[in-house]
Amino acid sequence: MIFYVLLPLILLLMVIFQTAILDHLFFGKVGIELALIFVIYAGLRIRFLPGGILSLIIGYFMDCLTGSISGLHAFTYVVLFFTSKFYFSRIKADRHMFMALFCFVSILFEGVVILLFYKMLSGADVSLNILVFTLPRAGVGAVLCPVLLKIFNMAEVYLGYGNTRPFERA
Amino acid sequence: MLFFKRYRTIITAFILVLIPVIIIFYSLKYPSASVVRNLVMEISGSVEFGITGLVDGVRNVWNRYIFLVELEDENRRLKEQNAQLLGELIKYREGYLEAKRLQNILELKRNTRYPVIGAQVINIAQASLFKTLMINRGKAHGLKVDMPVIASKGIVGRITEISWHTARVLLVIDVNSNIDALIQRTRTQGILQGSGFKGGTLKYVLKSADVSLGDVVISSGMGGLFPKEILLGTVKKIDKDRSGLFQYVEVSPSVDFNKLEEVLVLVGGDKK
Numbered sequence: 001m002i003f004y005v006l007l008p009l010i011l012l013l014m015v016i017f018q019t020a021i022l023d024h025l026f027f028g029k030v031g032i033e034l035a036l037i038f039v040i041y042a043g044l045r046i047r048f049l050p051g052g053i054l055s056l057i058i059g060y061f062m063d064c065l066t067g068s069i070s071g072l073h074a075f076t077y078v079v080l081f082f083t084s085k086f087y088f089s090r091i092k093a094d095r096h097m098f099m100a101l102f103c104f105v106s107i108l109f110e111g112v113v114i115l116l117f118y119k120m121l122s123g124a125d126v127s128l129n130i131l132v133f134t135l136p137r138a139g140v141g142a143v144l145c146p147v148l149l150k151i152f153n154m155a156e157v158y159l160g161y162g163n164t165r166p167f168e169r170a
Numbered sequence: 171m172l173f174f175k176r177y178r179t180i181i182t183a184f185i186l187v188l189i190p191v192i193i194i195f196y197s198l199k200y201p202s203a204s205v206v207r208n209l210v211m212e213i214s215g216s217v218e219f220g221i222t223g224l225v226d227g228v229r230n231v232w233n234r235y236i237f238l239v240e241l242e243d244e245n246r247r248l249k250e251q252n253a254q255l256l257g258e259l260i261k262y263r264e265g266y267l268e269a270k271r272l273q274n275i276l277e278l279k280r281n282t283r284y285p286v287i288g289a290q291v292i293n294i295a296q297a298s299l300f301k302t303l304m305i306n307r308g309k310a311h312g313l314k315v316d317m318p319v320i321a322s323k324g325i326v327g328r329i330t331e332i333s334w335h336t337a338r339v340l341l342v343i344d345v346n347s348n349i350d351a352l353i354q355r356t357r358t359q360g361i362l363q364g365s366g367f368k369g370g371t372l373k374y375v376l377k378s379a380d381v382s383l384g385d386v387v388i389s390s391g392m393g394g395l396f397p398k399e400i401l402l403g404t405v406k407k408i409d410k411d412r413s414g415l416f417q418y419v420e421v422s423p424s425v426d427f428n429k430l431e432e433v434l435v436l437v438g439g440d441k442k
Contacts, residue, residue, distance in 0.1 A: 064210040071193030
């Protein structure tokens with residue numbers, strides 16, 4: 001129980017890590033979608049309700065820290081969590097290629113949703129941003145996804161709430 | 171109830187998707203930040219402040235390191251430049267001093283009644299038993315053995331050995347050097363014999379002769395080797411208490427052999 005209480009705080013630190021430290025490390029040139037990959041991990045490992053709530057929380061944190069409209073990332077992450085759950089319930093989840101592919105599509109989806117939302121809201125055509133901004137992030141995320149999922153799994157095991165078994169259907 | 175149980179998953183998913191949609195609409199309607207959002211921003215602000223401080227610290231250390239590396243490069247470059255400029259300065263200073271010395275020699279050459287040949291000192295052997303020096307002129311330039319060698323401040327010595335392009339000069343301070351000399355003030359005559367590091371002693375000066383400290387000693391012109399009235403040195407010590415007929419007169423040479431660089435060789439005969 002304490003795990004689920006502490007988890008939001010850990011997630012907040014992770015989002016801060018993503019938005020502050022990683023940006024500093026890579027001089028704002030390359031973004032690593034740590035939070036989104038965690039949502040994918042949640043889809044793999046965490047049960048339906050807690051995973052959905054955690055995705056909602058982490059998405060909300062992202063909204064707070066990126067300055068976007070509240071709920072936008074939360075909505076995207078919840079949708080991606082359920083998609084992830086559905087996807088990995090039908091595909092052998094310990095294949096790195098599938099994970100990387102799913103991660104790539106998820107980051108693109110997130111970018112498209114945000115861009116469409118802003119286009120709807122302000123009428124601005126920011127489709128070029130998908131090419132120059134979202135595509136590289138999706139590429140980097142896809143490459144790092146299997147490694148990060150492994151790290152998340154190790155962290156879960158270290159905290160005593162998981163096991164070292166290959167990813168399996170939750 | 172059964173409906174909820176059967177479609178629990180779908181209902182949960184629907185609610186979880188609906189919540190952010192409601193939040194979006196709520197945010198659009200009431201743009202001012204909520205308490206939760208403020209709280210999250212507050213926490214992240216504190217953490218980011220710490221992180222930024224840390225990152226800035228690391229960056230400053232790095233920049234400082236880079237600065238120091240650049241400073242080191244610049245320091246090295248400036249040192250090289252300094253050494254180069256110092257070399258040039260030394261060269262110019264040498265040129266200036268050489269010009270001054272040559273000017274003195276030229277002056278001497280003008281004032282000398284005898285034809286002279288200028289020569290450069292290429293080696294000086296004062297530390298050895300024989301006090302000699304080498305000059306860069308020889309037979310090819312018309313020099314001969316026993317020709318007198320002078321400098322701006324007086325007699326240096328005479329040529330004892332000669333080759334085609336070099337000559338060895340026996341200095342007046344060498345024990346083998348004997349020059350007929352006069353005390354300028356009293357015209358007292360004597361033989362100036364070299365005595366190594368002490369300079370020279372004026373021999374055969376009677377005890378009754380008037381000699382004082384600081385008296386100038388010049389060549390007498392007798393003996394046919396050295397011309398008359400060229401400076402040899404000054405009296406620095408007198409001792410009349412010694413046994414015998416003569417007094418002891420020690421003479422300090424006028425020429426500083428340690429600083430000798432250019433000399434003139436008197437090639438004989440009057441200047442036309």
